[in-house]
Amino acid sequence: MFPFPRSLVWPPPPSQQPMPPLLPVPDSATDPGRSYPKRHRSPSPPLSAVGPSRNQYHHRFATHSQNRRWINPDLKRRRLSSLKRQRRWIEAENAPDFSSSKGDPIVMMSYNILGDHNCRNHTELYDRIPAKFTEWESRKRLIFLEITERNPDIVCLQEVDQVQDVLDYMKGRGYDGIHKGRSGDYKDGCATFWKKTRFRLLEDDSIDFSTFNLNNNVAQVLVLEVQEGRQLVVGNIHVLFSPRRGDIKLGQIRMLLERANFLSRKWGDIPIILAGDFNSTPRSVLYEFLSSKEIDVSLHNRLKMSGMDPMDFVRWRREYIWTEEELLNAIGHLEGTKIKSPIKLWSSYASIKGPSITRGPNDEPLATTCHSKFRGTVDYLWYSAEIACLRVLDTLPIHLLKERGGLPSEEIGSDHLALVAEFAFVDYESSESDDEDTKSTDSSGVSTEHTALSGSY
Structure with a gap:
């Protein structure tokens, strides 16, 4: 009965979809053998209680978190690194030779x-x-x-x-x-x-x-x-x-x-x-x-x-x-x-x-x-x-x-x-005696190498 195949037009838009059938309202007159409980409307809450606390979703989790202090994660203190681990030995780069000391x-x-x-x-x-x-x-x-x-x-x-x-x-x-x-x-x-x-x-x-x-x-x-x-x-x-x-x-x-x-x-x-x-x-x-x-x-x-x-x-x-x-x-x-x-x-x-x-x-x-x-x-x-x-x-x-x-x-x-x-x-004296033949001596009799070493430390 459709001018186009059903697959191209099904399902129809929501505005054209048929409404689901309404359930028949039970009537004791039509069904005298069945009794139905009376419905009672819940009393309205006081105005002080109206708000987020009445939200069902909120109540579901409120009992878990209401006693915990909220902490802003952005302000949470960072874990401090150990101070002692930061202290390291530093070696002298141009340390003299201590083989004779x-x-x-x-x-x-x-x-x-x-x-x-x-x-x-x-x-x-x-x-x-x-x-x-x-x-x-x-x-x-x-x-x-x-x-x-x-x-x-x-x-x-x-x-x-x-x-x-x-x-x-x-x-x-x-x-x-x-x-x-x-x-x-x-x-x-x-x-x-x-x-x-x-x-x-x-x-x-x-x-x-x-x-x-x-x-x-x-x-x-x-x-x-x-x-x-x-x-x-x-x-x-x-x-x-x-x-x-x-x-x-x-x-x-x-x-x-x-x-x-x-x-x-x-x-x-x-x-x-x-x-x-x-x-x-x-x-x-x-x-x-x-x-x-x-x-x-x-x-x-x-x-x-x-x-x-x-x-x-x-x-x-x-x-x-x-x-x-x-x-x-x-x-x-x-x-x-x-x-x-x-x-x-x-x-x-x-x-x-x-x-x-x-x-x-x-x-x-x-x-x-x-x-x-x-x-x-x-x-x-x-x-x-x-x-x-x-x-x-x-x-x-x-x-x-x-x-x-x-x-x-x-x-x-x-x-x-x-x-x-x-x-x-x-020990300068030992090093001097070892290299005595290769050292030069000035007019005062003082080794020039010894003088240079003494002035470099």
């Missing part, structure tokens, strides 16, 4: 462990740090673990006030050591330890700066004999923090260098390693002095010598008037205003080039300490001639420290990073 290398650690008294009384520095990370019982476990993992031969600690805890642990690990506390109301001090199976203490000449009117900070200067028969001067210092007292800071560093130089000459010009928290940045005048550059204090304001303020590195274009007291504090005399270090020193970290993510323009670390008020480098390991740095344990990238709001953290027990370097004695 005596003994094994010496691993040295310098670590400001953050005194318990200072941590509890300067909470403004750690306002972004969870309280559990600033408690001594938690921090000391991490500090001791750091020392154990690095296994240094010599350990120089600063801000040591829980003395008995530290002494007990270090002695239990096979170290001998000496603690030098600050005078007055301060509780902390410096402590130097060495492995008793390898070193022997020959002399201790510690400094209490309060006896020289240079605040009550302390420093330690020791002479240690290595079992192989070599001697070494080891210095440990915590310089005054106050950024505005550049005269006292310079005076404390000057005295440490003078005392170390005196002991070195006393024991036959033995090498020197100086460790500590120097509370001065790599861009500061104090750093220039430590790196054996002559400075003229009259060209610098004592308020701007430590580099701990962003404007401290700006050079003054006029002379700054120093009082007699300030000159005596800084350079120890009133005969002129120039001063130069009595020792030629090199910074262990600056002497080994590292990645730009952890190093600054002069190859010093970008940061060795980080808290709410300051982030930068103030800790160093300095060394003199007749010894060379083989490798250093690199510091951390700045962004990792920022992620945690500073230090201490769940992995690091102090607001400073431990500096670790490996040193070796350089």
Whole structure:
């Protein structure tokens, strides 16, 4: 009956589809033998209940999630990477030949462990740090673990006030050591330890700066004999923090260098390693002095010598008037205003080039300490001639420290990073005797090769 095949027009459009037949409405009159229940309309809900909560789909899942706090996935905190795994050893690229040197290398650690008294009384520095990370019982476990993992031969600690805890642990690990506390109301001090199976203490000449009117900070200067028969001067210092007292800071560093130089000459010009928290940045005048550059204090304001303020590195274009007291504090005399270090020193970290993510323009670390008020480098390991740095344990990238709001953290027990370097004695005399026939000698009888080597380290 269709003009076209059924397959071309079937099914018809919805408008042309036939309506399904309506079910007959049961009627008791037509079906008296069947009874039907009465239908009752549900009562309308109150207006307060009308809304999404009445949605059947919502109710189906509400019981599962109504007690769970909703978290925005975009704001969810990223899982932080391990800090300790980021610290890697960096080898010296042009290390000299140590085939003629005596003994094994010496691993040295310098670590400001953050005194318990200072941590509890300067909470403004750690306002972004969870309280559990600033408690001594938690921090000391991490500090001791750091020392154990690095296994240094010599350990120089600063801000040591829980003395008995530290002494007990270090002695239990096979170290001998000496603690030098600050005078007055301060509780902390410096402590130097060495492995008793390898070193022997020959002399201790510690400094209490309060006896020289240079605040009550302390420093330690020791002479240690290595079992192989070599001697070494080891210095440990915590310089005054106050950024505005550049005269006292310079005076404390000057005295440490003078005392170390005196002991070195006393024991036959033995090498020197100086460790500590120097509370001065790599861009500061104090750093220039430590790196054996002559400075003229009259060209610098004592308020701007430590580099701990962003404007401290700006050079003054006029002379700054120093009082007699300030000159005596800084350079120890009133005969002129120039001063130069009595020792030629090199910074262990600056002497080994590292990645730009952890190093600054002069190859010093970008940061060795980080808290709410300051982030930068103030800790160093300095060394003199007749010894060379083989490798250093690199510091951390700045962004990792920022992620945690500073230090201490769940992995690091102090607001400073431990500096670790490996040193070796350089035996120039042996190398000279081996090549005596091939060396040239100048008119003064001094080997020109020896002079070149001495000036290259």
